[in-house]
Amino acid sequence: AQTVTQSQPEMSVQEAETVTLSCTYDTSESDYYLFWYKQPPSRQMILVIRQEAYKQQNATENRFSVNFQKAAKSFSLKISDSQLGDAAMYFCAYRSATFQGAQKLVFGQGTRLTINP
């Protein structure tokens, strides 16, 4: 079974600076998807970014980018120019690409990010 590990329960960063959240995963599959979700105090889960394992290029969405290291099974999230609205719990998630239809997500434990003004 696949597992996802986020080793940083809490992180903090000064506003406008850059922060990197870590995620590692364990799988025997070669084709899969990885995601970062954000959960603000409202508790709504919001997709931040996704990465297809077959793509070597790291995904980027505005101030959010990932460092995907397939061999090391590492998938970190970098947030540039941190803003107060980035404060949230961040979850890393894995999904197999083997099957269509229902797609079970496996989540890490989460990292609570605090932005200091």
Place this chain on the structure above:
Amino acid sequence: DGGITQSPKYLFRKEGQNVTLSCEQNLNHDAMYWYRQDPGQGLRLIYYSQIVNDFQKGDIAEGYSVSREKKESFPLTVTSAQKNPTAFYLCASNSGGLTDTQYFGPGTRLTVL
């Protein structure tokens, strides 16, 4: 607006009572999911459904039941057999395509007194 709705936002029940959480989507998605979130933990899958009248157990299905009689609706019943039902419950859906992404509802906070 298209989206996923969950009701109620907060729910209080006495121990030993069954309770049903509602999840509705108007995104025309085939697949729907129920996750449970406890403090300090990530989301864990309870049940999922790929199509109407079909559903599968997730990792923590014991003490829960679901139905999928309509494409739009996937209610979750927390039964008295669930030993520790107090948690935050999230519903999600996606269209089922291989490159698809799951989208989540706003969640229901269940407290059993």
